Amino acid sequence: MRVLVTGGTNGMGKGVARALAARDDARHEIIILGRSSERGESTVHEIQSATRNTNLSFVKCDLAGLGDVKRAIAEIRAEKRSLDGVFINAGLGYAAEREETEDGMVAHFQVNYLSQFMLTLHLLDLLERSERGGRVVFNVTRGGSISWDDMQMKKKWSYQAGIQQAMVAKRMFYGRLHDLSRRAGDVRTSFYGFEIPKTVWSNQVNIIPGTMRAMATVVKWFGGFISIDECGEIMAPLFLEDQATSLQRSGRFITSTKGRFVEREDVAAVSDRALQERLWNISLDLCNDDDTRRIANALIERAQSQHEVPPT
Numbered sequence: 001m002r003v004l005v006t007g008g009t010n011g012m013g014k015g016v017a018r019a020l021a022a023r024d025d026a027r028h029e030i031i032i033l034g035r036s037s038e039r040g041e042s043t044v045h046e047i048q049s050a051t052r053n054t055n056l057s058f059v060k061c062d063l064a065g066l067g068d069v070k071r072a073i074a075e076i077r078a079e080k081r082s083l084d085g086v087f088i089n090a091g092l093g094y095a096a097e098r099e100e101t102e103d104g105m106v107a108h109f110q111v112n113y114l115s116q117f118m119l120t121l122h123l124l125d126l127l128e129r130s131e132r133g134g135r136v137v138f139n140v141t142r143g144g145s146i147s148w149d150d151m152q153m154k155k156k157w158s159y160q161a162g163i164q165q166a167m168v169a170k171r172m173f174y175g176r177l178h179d180l181s182r183r184a185g186d187v188r189t190s191f192y193g194f195e196i197p198k199t200v201w202s203n204q205v206n207i208i209p210g211t212m213r214a215m216a217t218v219v220k221w222f223g224g225f226i227s228i229d230e231c232g233e234i235m236a237p238l239f240l241e242d243q244a245t246s247l248q249r250s251g252r253f254i255t256s257t258k259g260r261f262v263e264r265e266d267v268a269a270v271s272d273r274a275l276q277e278r279l280w281n282i283s284l285d286l287c288n289d290d291d292t293r294r295i296a297n298a299l300i301e302r303a304q305s306q307h308e309v310p311p312t
């Protein structure tokens, strides 16, 4: 399997990258995407020496800049003909104040959602070429809402609301991708969300204020966290399971309980096709990129020209 992990330099992404790199006699290829070359290279070396897997590489991409995302897309596409899996994971957590990206968007919206919306669309044909059946797993949590009239949160901002808005946006995005790709006749790629059932002790703990860190430490004593390696062990099977099983998850919101993957319900607004389309169109406008729009339009045209395929 060849799997791309966004935000693979820390936390859950690193845990998943390491677990996948170690599996099946270290034969899977892992591409780590992150914003820091230094952390990227040290993560690759660390995982290589821990797993003896030499099939690891790093793609530098700062998701806070759409220009950098486009450059990274070109790099991936120039080097790889196909992809078997993508983990849409990178994300900002705690922030003391609202930050804007170079593209003028609130950072949580762009980093956690929009840039990865653009990235995913540009990787669809690589995923379709997967012999194992491509899959895109979105790291999501339940809850949240879209501030439709203030998506950039200029009037009202909190870092929690920023994270949650991006979570809802990702859930709506995989729902629409599933829907459109099935109608377009792609019955090989799966798109779904996964919620880790327990909080992961990630790099986030290092950047939260001292009082929050002290509380987290107490919670950790009582077993309230899992490590990034435990997270990786829980999630790795999602990238390695057979195509038929993966396709059954497509369009759904999955979690893990007692060692089994189970579906959880999502709120109606997330699967509302009109709202999904509204967010899709806003996202395309914000990407403001002809190639991204062309890919999106081609998918919609294919979906409209085919007969609807019953959900798997």
Ligand SMILES: NC(=O)c1ccc[n+]([C@@H]2O[C@H](COP(=O)([O-])OP(=O)(O)OC[C@H]3O[C@@H](n4cnc5c(N)ncnc54)[C@H](OP(=O)(O)O)[C@@H]3O)[C@@H](O)[C@H]2O)c1
Binding pocket: 006, 007, 008, 009, 010, 011, 012, 013, 033, 034, 035, 036, 039, 061, 062, 063, 064, 089, 090, 091, 092, 093, 111, 112, 139, 140, 141, 163, 196, 198, 199, 200, 201, 202, 203, 204
């Ligand atoms: N921890 C949990 O319990 C939990 C539970 C559910 C969902 N999540 C979600 O999981 C995702 C990962 O969180 P985490 O807890 O593992 O946090 P983390 O340890 O801080 O890892 C975040 C990853 O995203 C990368 N990243 C941040 N900004 C970026 C940017 N501008 N461009 C490219 N990469 C960027 C980070 O890179 P650097 O190494 O350079 O910082 C890091 O690799 C987030 O979306 C979070 O909301 C976390």
